[in-house]
Amino acid sequence: MNNLVNEFIGKVSKRNAGEPEFIQAVSEVAESIIPYIEERPSYKNSKILERIVEPERAIIFRVPWINDRGEVEVNRGFRVQMNSAIGPYKGGLRFHPSVNLGILKFLAFEQVFKNSLTGLPMGGGKGGSDFDPKGRSDNEVMKFCQSFMTELHRYIGPDIDIPAGDIGVGKREIGYLFGQYKRIKGEFTGAITGKGSEWGGSEIRPEATGYGLVYFVEEILKSAGNSIAGKNVTISGSGNVAQYAAEKCIQEGAKVLTMSDSQGFIYDPEGITFHRLAYIKTLKDNERGRIKEYAEKFNCAYFEGERPWKIKCDIALPNATQNELTEEDARALAANGCICVAEGANMPCTPGAVAVFNEARIFYAPGKAANAGGVAVSGLEMSQNSLRYSWSRNEVEARLKQIMKQIHELCVKYGKEEDGHINYEKGANIGGFVKIADAMLAQGLV
Numbered sequence: 001m002n003n004l005v006n007e008f009i010g011k012v013s014k015r016n017a018g019e020p021e022f023i024q025a026v027s028e029v030a031e032s033i034i035p036y037i038e039e040r041p042s043y044k045n046s047k048i049l050e051r052i053v054e055p056e057r058a059i060i061f062r063v064p065w066i067n068d069r070g071e072v073e074v075n076r077g078f079r080v081q082m083n084s085a086i087g088p089y090k091g092g093l094r095f096h097p098s099v100n101l102g103i104l105k106f107l108a109f110e111q112v113f114k115n116s117l118t119g120l121p122m123g124g125g126k127g128g129s130d131f132d133p134k135g136r137s138d139n140e141v142m143k144f145c146q147s148f149m150t151e152l153h154r155y156i157g158p159d160i161d162i163p164a165g166d167i168g169v170g171k172r173e174i175g176y177l178f179g180q181y182k183r184i185k186g187e188f189t190g191a192i193t194g195k196g197s198e199w200g201g202s203e204i205r206p207e208a209t210g211y212g213l214v215y216f217v218e219e220i221l222k223s224a225g226n227s228i229a230g231k232n233v234t235i236s237g238s239g240n241v242a243q244y245a246a247e248k249c250i251q252e253g254a255k256v257l258t259m260s261d262s263q264g265f266i267y268d269p270e271g272i273t274f275h276r277l278a279y280i281k282t283l284k285d286n287e288r289g290r291i292k293e294y295a296e297k298f299n300c301a302y303f304e305g306e307r308p309w310k311i312k313c314d315i316a317l318p319n320a321t322q323n324e325l326t327e328e329d330a331r332a333l334a335a336n337g338c339i340c341v342a343e344g345a346n347m348p349c350t351p352g353a354v355a356v357f358n359e360a361r362i363f364y365a366p367g368k369a370a371n372a373g374g375v376a377v378s379g380l381e382m383s384q385n386s387l388r389y390s391w392s393r394n395e396v397e398a399r400l401k402q403i404m405k406q407i408h409e410l411c412v413k414y415g416k417e418e419d420g421h422i423n424y425e426k427g428a429n430i431g432g433f434v435k436i437a438d439a440m441l442a443q444g445l446v
């Protein structure tokens with residue numbers, strides 16, 4: 001079997017040279033999927049896996065705009081439309097200087113499986129730009145978003161491709177993007193999710209990824225006869241996902257010890273309270289400040305240029321970015337008695353780290369399952385837009401909880417090993433794959 005996997009990854013690597021994150025994401029899926037496909041000739045003969053790793057389409061475009069000094073700036077825009085077998089393309093937009101085609105292909109690929117796991121009719125895509133909103137005025141961000149959408153609008157629509165937010169794209173950016181889309185198209189439709197709740201957005205969408213992550217952790221612990229109450233949790237990131245994961249952990253009686261940003265992390269041994277979390281939200285969302293300021297204000301430790309994985313915890317939630325938790329970090333977590341690692345970010349754990357978790361029998365929940373709550377509520381936003389109706393906060397939250405429970409059940413169905421241990425990675429990969437593969441078979445060679 002290893003030979004087949006290596007041969008397949010070799011071909012993908014050759015064809016996608018210079019895209020290490022994409023190759024990493026494909027390799028991780030191929031290891032679970034190839035043994036499954038080998039036993040099913042219809043998938044094998046139709047080359048379903050070979051087709052899934054090829055985007056249906058990738059669009060690259062120029063984004064020219066004028067900054068506050070009156071100078072012309074030029075960025076690059078992307079939209080990767082990966083797979084539409086089970087519904088229109090759906091996935092976020094990332095604005096970050098590290099964005100390139102390979103990173104967006106990895107994110108779009110993960111999104112295909114994640115969207116399938118939610119049980120909602122959504123294909124997978126991802127897009128963004130190498131534009132960095134950090135340090136830019138609102139006016140500059142608006143100018144950039146308007147130029148970006150002036151091109152992107154040709155390729156999206158409520159039944160075609162529905163973008164949302166991701167790193168660097170929050171409610172401000174979604175507002176400017178939606179405004180420009182509406183102006184160009186002359187119609188108010190649900191072509192973007194993550195909208196403000198006053199103008200077509202769903203209740204609970206801002207909270208959904210972080211809350212969903214914690215619901216997923218609760219399901220994992222419940223299946224092991226345990227619970228999240230009283231546990232020590234380390235979190236990386238201090239953006240959308242991290243903030244609401246922290247909020248839900250605190251609500252459920254856990255103690256959140258750390259949060260971070262791209263410059264360092266804070267360690268609050270007393271546990272971050274609701275009051276202190278409110279400070280972080282204002283600091284990050286309104287003032288666009290640094291996490292270091294938390295340590296100065298509340299007199300706790302700050303570790304410049306480091307990540308929080310050496311702090312002793314029961315549960316670790318990497319919620320910042322890809323490959324932020326290495327094999328060495330994983331060894332530190334295992335040595336400190338960590339029992340569960342769940343990914344709020346996409347692919348934050350390196351393959352070496354995942355191997356350590358498996359060896360140490362630490363529950364490891366991959367992002368495509370654990371952080372699917374965000375896109376799930378985006379899917380519910382699409383439903384509400386189509387109905388021209390909005391559901392209450394309680395109704396959306398109940399649906400989110402139910403979806404995370406169903407994803408957990410799928411992971412158990414496909415990931416339970418002979419000794420009873422649940423391999424969530426394998427479960428999520430196969431659980432996401434089957435529906436897409438069957439739809440692709442039914443729709444012929446397209």
Ligand code: NDP
Nearest residue numbers: 166167168209237238239240241261262320321345346374
């Ligand atoms: P935000 O932009 O709101 O926050 C990102 C956080 O991660 C910030 O704290 C940021 O620090 C930190 N960060 C970004 N890049 C790096 C880096 N290279 N090294 C260290 N820290 C970094 O993004 P989100 O919270 O929306 O997204 C976080 C992760 O969750 C991403 O992997 C995203 O793909 C994933 N995700 C998001 C979903 C959503 O609904 N938003 C849904 C599913 C997954 P700083 O402030 O210094 O930039």
